[in-house]
Amino acid sequence: MELTRKGDYAIRGIVxxxxxxxxxxxxxxxxxxxxxxxxxxxxxxxxxxxKSGIVKSxxxxxxxxxxxxxxxxxxxxxxxxxxxxxxxxxxCVVAPGECERDSFCTVHPIxxxxxxxxxxxxxxxxxxxxxxx
Amino acid sequence: MELTRKGDYAIRGIVxxxxxxxxxxxxxxxxxxxxxxxxxxxxxxxxxxxKSGIVKSxxxxxxxxxxxxxxxxxxxxxxxxxxxxxxxxxxCVVAPGECERDSFCTVHPIxxxxxxxxxxxxxxxxxxxxxxx
DNA sequence: CCTAAAAGGACTTTGATAGTCTCTTTATAG
DNA sequence: CTATAAAGAGACTATCAAAGTCCTTTTAGG
Numbered sequence: 001m002e003l004t005r006k007g008d009y010a011i012r013g014i015v016x017x018x019x020x021x022x023x024x025x026x027x028x029x030x031x032x033x034x035x036x037x038x039x040x041x042x043x044x045x046x047x048x049x050x051k052s053g054i055v056k057s058x059x060x061x062x063x064x065x066x067x068x069x070x071x072x073x074x075x076x077x078x079x080x081x082x083x084x085x086x087x088x089x090x091x092c093v094v095a096p097g098e099c100e101r102d103s104f105c106t107v108h109p110i111x112x113x114x115x116x117x118x119x120x121x122x123x124x125x126x127x128x129x130x131x132x133x
Numbered sequence: 134m135e136l137t138r139k140g141d142y143a144i145r146g147i148v149x150x151x152x153x154x155x156x157x158x159x160x161x162x163x164x165x166x167x168x169x170x171x172x173x174x175x176x177x178x179x180x181x182x183x184k185s186g187i188v189k190s191x192x193x194x195x196x197x198x199x200x201x202x203x204x205x206x207x208x209x210x211x212x213x214x215x216x217x218x219x220x221x222x223x224x225c226v227v228a229p230g231e232c233e234r235d236s237f238c239t240v241h242p243i244x245x246x247x248x249x250x251x252x253x254x255x256x257x258x259x260x261x262x263x264x265x266x
Numbered sequence: 267c268c269t270a271a272a273a274g275g276a277c278t279t280t281g282a283t284a285g286t287c288t289c290t291t292t293a294t295a296g
Numbered sequence: 297c298t299a300t301a302a303a304g305a306g307a308c309t310a311t312c313a314a315a316g317t318c319c320t321t322t323t324a325g326g
Contacts (some may be wrong), residue, residue: 001251003134003223003244004283011240028303041285047304060293063302076243089251090136106263107144110209110254111136117250118134118222121243130239137314161272174316180273193324196271 001089003080009037010045010083011076011130014054018071018127025064045083052082071127077119079127087122089114134222136213142170143178143216144209144263147187151204151260158197178216185215204260210252212260220255222247 012035020026028046032039046065049055056068067074081087092099093111102108145168153159161179165172179198182188189201200207214220225232226244235241 001134001136001217001220001222006284008223008225015240038285040287043303044285044305050303057303058293059291059301059303061301062294063292065303076240084134087134089134090141092141104265106148106265107209110258114251114254117254118247121247121250125243132237132239139315171316173318176272177274177316183272190272191324192270192272192322194270195325196323198272 004084006041006045007080007084009035009042010049011079012037013042013045014049014067014074014079014127015130015132017055017065017067018074018131022067022070025058025062025066027064031065048083049079052078054079054082067127071131074127075123076125076127076130077122080122087115087119089118137217139174139178140213140217142168142175143182144212145170146175146178147182147200147207147212147260148263148265150188150198150200151207151264155200155203158191158195158199160197164198181216182212185211187212187215200260204264207260208256209258209260209263210255213255220248220252222251 013031016031016035017026028043029039031046032042035042046055046057050057050065053068054074055065057063057065077087086094088094088111090111092102092105092108093115096102099105099108146164149164149168150159161176162172164179165175168175179188179190183190183198186201187207188198190196190198210220219227221227221244223244225235225238225241226248229235232238232241
C-alpha cells in the first residue's frame with residue numbers, strides 16, 4: 001500500500017523542476033543535490049519521465065531537463081504512474097480478467113472503487129499546485 | 134501501492150469464516166483448502182487475527198477459529214490493518230513528525246488526504262457486506 | 267496419556283527495491 | 297575536428313521484505 005522510494009524521489013525531482021523558471025534547463029546534478037537524492041538513481045527516474053513525455057531532455061554541453069508541458073497540465077497521477085506503473089490497491093484489479101476469482105469475489109468491487117478514488121484524487125493535483133513559489 | 138499476498142489471503146480467509154454459520158468452529162485446514170492458501174502461511178495470518186481480536190481461537194481437539202464479533206462489526210479496514218499494519222500511501226505520512234521535509238513539502242497534505250479517503254472507504258465495508266450467502 | 271488442534275520460533279527462498287558502475291551517444295565550444 | 301559536458305543505456309550488486317516452510321511447544325479432549 002506504499003509508494004516506493006523511487007516514486008517519492010520522482011515527485012521531489014519533478015516538483016523542484018516545476019518550481020524553477022519554466023524556460024530554464026536544469027542540470028540533473030543540481031536537481032539531485034537540491035532534493036537530496038542520489039544522482040545516478042535520479043538519472044534513471046528522469047529517463048522514465050523523458051520517455052513518458054513529462055520532461056524534455058537535452059544532451060551535451062548546456063543540456064539538462066525541462067518540463068515538457070506547463071505545470072498545470074501535468075498531474076500527480078501521471079508523475080506517479082510514469083515511474084511506479086499503474087496505481088492499483090490489489091493485483092486482482094490491475095486489468096480485467098487478471099484474477100480468476102473476480103466473478104464471485106465480493107471484495108473485487110471494493111478494490112475497483114479504491115483504485116478509482118485514489119486515481120481521481122491524484123489526477124486533480126497538478127504540478128502547479130505543488131510547486132512552491 | 135499494492136496489497137501484499139498476505140493481505141489478500143487474510144481477506145479471503147476471514148470472508149470465508151464470515152460466510153460460515155457463526156457458531157461453527159472452523160478448522161484452519163478447512164479454511165486453507167477452501168480459499169486456496171498454503172495452510173502454514175494462513176496459520177500465521179490467523180494468529181495475527183487472534184491477537185488483534187478479530188477471531189477467537191480454540192486449541193486441541195474440536196478446536197479451530199470463529200469470528201470474535203458479529204460480521205457487521207468487523208470492518209475491512211480492521212482486517213487489512215491487522216495483517217498489513219497501518220494503511221499509508223507514503224512513509225512520510227505514517228505518523229506526524231516521521232518526515233523532516235513535511236514542514237515545507239507541498240505533497241504531504243495530498244498523501245494525508247489519500248490515506249484518509251482509503252481508510253474511510255475500507256472502514257465502511259464490513260464482513261457482513263462481503264460474506265456471500 | 268494419546269491425539270488433535272493452534273502458537274511460536276527459526277529458518278529458507280525468491281524477488282523487488284535501491285542503488286552503483288561503466289560505456290555509449292549526442293551536442294557544444296574552442 | 298577534438299575535447300568536454302551532458303544525458304542514455306545496460307549490466308551489475310547489495311539489501312531487505314515477502315512468501316513460505318519446518319519443527320517444537322502448548323493447550324485441550326477423549
